[in-house]
Each structure stands twice: as structure tokens, then as C-alpha cells.
Amino acid sequence: MSGNGVTVKVEQLTRMFGKFTAVDHIDLEVGKGEIFGFLGPNGAGKSTTIKMLCGLLTPTSGGGYVGGLDIMRQSEEIKKIIGYMSQRFSLYDDLTVEQNIDFFSGIYSVPRSKAQGRKDWALSMAGLMDRRGALTKTLPTGVKQRLALGCAILHEPPILFLDEPTSGVDPISRRNFWNLIYMMAEGGATVFVTTHYMEEAEYCDRLALIYRGKIIAEGSPKTLKQSAMTKEVLEVEMENPVEAMEVLFTSGFDPSIFGSALHVTVDDGMVAEPAIRKALADAGMTPLRIEKIAPSLEDVFVNLIEVS
Amino acid sequence: MGGAEFEIETRSLAKHFGDVRALDGLDLSIGRGELFGLVGPDGAGKTTALRILSGIMDPTSGEAYVAGISVNRDPEAVKDKIGYMSQRFGLYEDLTTLENLLFYADLYEVTRKERPAIIERLLGFSNLTPFKDRLAGALSGGMKQKLGLACALIHTPEILLLDEPTNGVDPVSRRDFWKILYDLLKEGVTILITTAYLDEAERCGRVGLLNEGKLIVVDTPKNIKNSLGAPMVEIATHAVRAVEKLVRPLGGVLKVTAYGDRIHVALESMDRLGGVIAVIKDNGLPVEGSREIAPSLEDMFISLVERK
Numbered sequence: 001m002s003g004n005g006v007t008v009k010v011e012q013l014t015r016m017f018g019k020f021t022a023v024d025h026i027d028l029e030v031g032k033g034e035i036f037g038f039l040g041p042n043g044a045g046k047s048t049t050i051k052m053l054c055g056l057l058t059p060t061s062g063g064g065y066v067g068g069l070d071i072m073r074q075s076e077e078i079k080k081i082i083g084y085m086s087q088r089f090s091l092y093d094d095l096t097v098e099q100n101i102d103f104f105s106g107i108y109s110v111p112r113s114k115a116q117g118r119k120d121w122a123l124s125m126a127g128l129m130d131r132r133g134a135l136t137k138t139l140p141t142g143v144k145q146r147l148a149l150g151c152a153i154l155h156e157p158p159i160l161f162l163d164e165p166t167s168g169v170d171p172i173s174r175r176n177f178w179n180l181i182y183m184m185a186e187g188g189a190t191v192f193v194t195t196h197y198m199e200e201a202e203y204c205d206r207l208a209l210i211y212r213g214k215i216i217a218e219g220s221p222k223t224l225k226q227s228a229m230t231k232e233v234l235e236v237e238m239e240n241p242v243e244a245m246e247v248l249f250t251s252g253f254d255p256s257i258f259g260s261a262l263h264v265t266v267d268d269g270m271v272a273e274p275a276i277r278k279a280l281a282d283a284g285m286t287p288l289r290i291e292k293i294a295p296s297l298e299d300v301f302v303n304l305i306e307v308s
Numbered sequence: 309m310g311g312a313e314f315e316i317e318t319r320s321l322a323k324h325f326g327d328v329r330a331l332d333g334l335d336l337s338i339g340r341g342e343l344f345g346l347v348g349p350d351g352a353g354k355t356t357a358l359r360i361l362s363g364i365m366d367p368t369s370g371e372a373y374v375a376g377i378s379v380n381r382d383p384e385a386v387k388d389k390i391g392y393m394s395q396r397f398g399l400y401e402d403l404t405t406l407e408n409l410l411f412y413a414d415l416y417e418v419t420r421k422e423r424p425a426i427i428e429r430l431l432g433f434s435n436l437t438p439f440k441d442r443l444a445g446a447l448s449g450g451m452k453q454k455l456g457l458a459c460a461l462i463h464t465p466e467i468l469l470l471d472e473p474t475n476g477v478d479p480v481s482r483r484d485f486w487k488i489l490y491d492l493l494k495e496g497v498t499i500l501i502t503t504a505y506l507d508e509a510e511r512c513g514r515v516g517l518l519n520e521g522k523l524i525v526v527d528t529p530k531n532i533k534n535s536l537g538a539p540m541v542e543i544a545t546h547a548v549r550a551v552e553k554l555v556r557p558l559g560g561v562l563k564v565t566a567y568g569d570r571i572h573v574a575l576e577s578m579d580r581l582g583g584v585i586a587v588i589k590d591n592g593l594p595v596e597g598s599r600e601i602a603p604s605l606e607d608m609f610i611s612l613v614e615r616k
Binding site for chain 2: 041042043087138139140141142167168169171172173175182196198199200202203221222225241242246256257258260294296297298301305306
């Protein structure tokens, strides 16, 4: 660990399962206090990478450091300085809220002098002060996720690995959850997070996109939107976007729905706009508006995957 | 078959778990061939509603009809009419794609004669033909969801009940999944889907917003969005969190919701916009653009749920 506060650094990290290369010579560097977003389609190698960083899976080759500890040789020590929460993070459904907290407090060897304070903190963070006796399985998904996060960081780890923490969580709870992530980053923690919600990816300081085991793009959300997209995006606002999507799809375009509008990724907006108008007119439809827009991260993500 | 005009109908449907009213008087009418989206916060009762409609859970009170059959009186007969896909769909990970389909064909007593054609069609439909001999456990998350859907369709049901089928599925795979749903819709299948992705709900013909076991709104996405009754503007900024905090307490601002690299602001009137922009700039924060927009369904969801 050099003085500039890099907390995660891996080089040429690789993991094979039989002949299948799940993670293929990747390099990553995450600075202290950074919120680092790790994106990629299902099966691209995200979880495998996180498991190696957490010391849960041994790399086939390559290596690196987490909090200054060697992921090849010091996997046990790493577990003490990290918090790990996955979408399937197993709180015990049949235990009460309080019993789950006590259980994880024991696992993480939280000293007795601190245990009560940390428990109160976890309860209040999850909004469960008045429901500490409730069975965990009766909690709504969003609350369970917050409790899971609380349990994963009872030992106040400086580095957090969150693997799809907001998957299937409603829009309000997701925003609450991200407030917690910010709070922790502001407190100096480094957060390594994966998500399929592209607007959440916007909240990260830096992003890396992994596809088929390789990093195919890296940078701040702003940089990625400005530089990683060679194509242009037209926003086509329609009275009935679903039917219009069908029309454009059969005319050879690749539209997708964003709210009541369609985003159409094209090589050249000036050329495509009249073609889109014509295709819609032939089907008896008139767009309310067609406008060239700055691509969203989702446009960038889908485009990068499709050209790879 | 009393109320044959509706494929799905419930009257004062209620389900209590001890003191918890998971469903508290649900009245729902869904016509043949509709794509109906049921949304709501975690724990609002969405999954409970689908479980009752699919005949695997008894209601505490009230009535439900599916394809004209009373779920209360004949839950077994309902199962032939519907395909039900739960969040944790029961795929057998150590069977191949094809073996999973054959297993469900057995379960649903699809005749030997019908099988080859149905299975070929479902594999083609879901783009899983090249993966028919792969173990289900080795499929990516997106492919597993598609296989789950194919299995739920094995007996050619006229009604599909999908409980958060795209949770944890990446943006590219989600698009594929929705293309399949549109194809099914064209064939006249009635689809009731729950989702935590509000951009998916925008694609439904009608949307019901469930909160605390009750429907608080049912309408087309367009009508729901028109009901806000206040102008909405979008302000693009790469300092979203700071801007959000700054704008929220300003006079004339009714609601602020962050979306990655932009905020949506509901205003008392459009004349307020100039003042809001001026305050942001006076505080040295960036504004990359602003425009009046139609609210998104996510805006409406947050506004309706938080008002309660």
C-alpha cells in the first residue's frame, strides 16, 4: 500500500473453472474512500472477482492486495477488515432481528465493550429500533437489505464489498440504501459495489465494466458517457412508445423504452432522424419530438456490450 | 363462468398473517390480453396477491377468479390455466435446459405427441436452442430467467403470473426478456407482472400501485402521470446529491427526486424554475441543462407512496 491511499489493487487477476475463464487477467485499482461501481451482465465475472477480493476464492493466477493484505496468502486477515454483503446474504430468517445482530457480532468478534453500541447503531440504521424482536422473515425486502448491511459492518470494516445490494428493492428503499452507502464513504470507508440499476452507477466515483471476464471500459460516469460511446442517441417521444418500438424494431432500428420515450442508438443522428420519421409515418404514427440527447449510462452499457 | 369479461378478478381479497394485513381488500379486474403491472413498495402485498391467484395460498377472505374459475373453490383447476413464475423459480440446476423443460412437461401432463413442437418453439422463443444441453446451473442469470419463463409456458397457459421476473437481471437481458413478453402478448396471453423496476411498469397497458395491502391507483401509465397536477422539470447536473439537498427546501418546490445525473423537481408553477436555477448557480454548483418533462412513473410512485 502506497501513501496515496489505494485500498484495492489487483494485477492480471485470473480465475478458471475447468476450461472456462471466468475472470481473465484483469487490473483494478480502488482508492481509499472511493465508491467504485463494478458493472457487467449476468455471468460476466463480477461475483467471481468479488469473491477473490474477499478471500473466499483463490485466484488461478495473478494477484493483488486488499487493504495492504495479499489476497493469495492472507485471505483470513482480509476477512477481518472487510464487510461483504451479497444479494443472497444470508440473514437467518428464523432468528429475530436482534438474534441476527448478536450472531454476526460474535462471528466478527466485536469486543464486548462495543457490542451494545454497535447493535443500537445497526438497529437504528435499519429503522428497526422498535422491531428488534420481529422474525427476520417477516421484514420487507428493503428493510432486510438494510439489516444485512448493518450486520455485515458491525466490526466497522474500512472496506465494503456490496454485490447487488439493491436487487429487487423498491425505488424508495433503494434511495435510502444509497444514502447509507454515501454516509459510509463520507466516513472514510471504501465501497466496492455492483448493480444492475444504471442510475445507481451514476452515484459511483468510478466505474469498471466487465464482460466475458475482461474489463472493457473504465472511468468516471461522466468520462464513460463522453468517451466510451461512439454512436449517437436519439430520443423519440411518442404517444404510444410500445407500438412505436415494434415499428422501429421491424424497420431495422434498435430502440429501447425510457419512460414514455424511445432511445434509438444510431451511427449518425442527422441521417437516422428522417428514416425514423418515415418508418413511423408509414405506420401512421407521428413522433411528438425527436431530439439528439447525451447518452445515459444504460445506453453506454448496452452499446459497449453489443459492440464487444 | 360468471364474469367472463375479465381473465383475472378479485373482490375484497384479503390475507392476514397474524396481525399483519398483507392484503387488505384488493379489488382487481384484468381483461383478456392485457399486460398489467402491479407495483408497490417492498412488503406491499404483491407476492401474496400472485400466490393467491395461482392457487398456492388461500385468502383469509374475499374472492378471486382466474379464467372464470373460482380460486377459493377450485384452486387445482386454476393451475392448468396459468403459468406462474416466482422470484425463485424452481429450476433444477443439475438438469440441462432441455431436461428442465421435459420435467415440467411431465408435471403438467403435456402429451408426448405435443411435446416436440412445444419445446422447439419455447427454446426458439427464448433463444435457448444453442444452450439446450447446458446444465441449468451453468446458465447466466438472464438465461435462467428465460428458461424459467419457458418452463412456466410449457402447458400453453392463457394467463401468465410473473413475480419480479427481472430482479438481478442486467439491462441487456432485461430487454430480451421483455421482447419475449411482447411476443406472448401478441398471441393473446394475459400477463400480470410485478416489478421493482418502474421503467418496466411504464411498458404495461395498465398499472396498479399497491401499498399496505390496498390498491391506491389503477390506470394507464399516461393517466397516472397526468394526475400529478404540477409541472415537472428535469435539471441535469453532475453534482446531484448536493443539488438535491439544496433544492429540496426551496420555496415553490414540491418534490425532488434524484436520478443518477439529474434531478426531477415538481414545482408549484413554472415561474419558479428561474429562481431554483439561480440558487443552484449562486452556490457554485453546476447546471448542465433544464427542461420541462412529463413525470416518470417512478416520480409518481415516490410521490404517492410517501404522501401516505
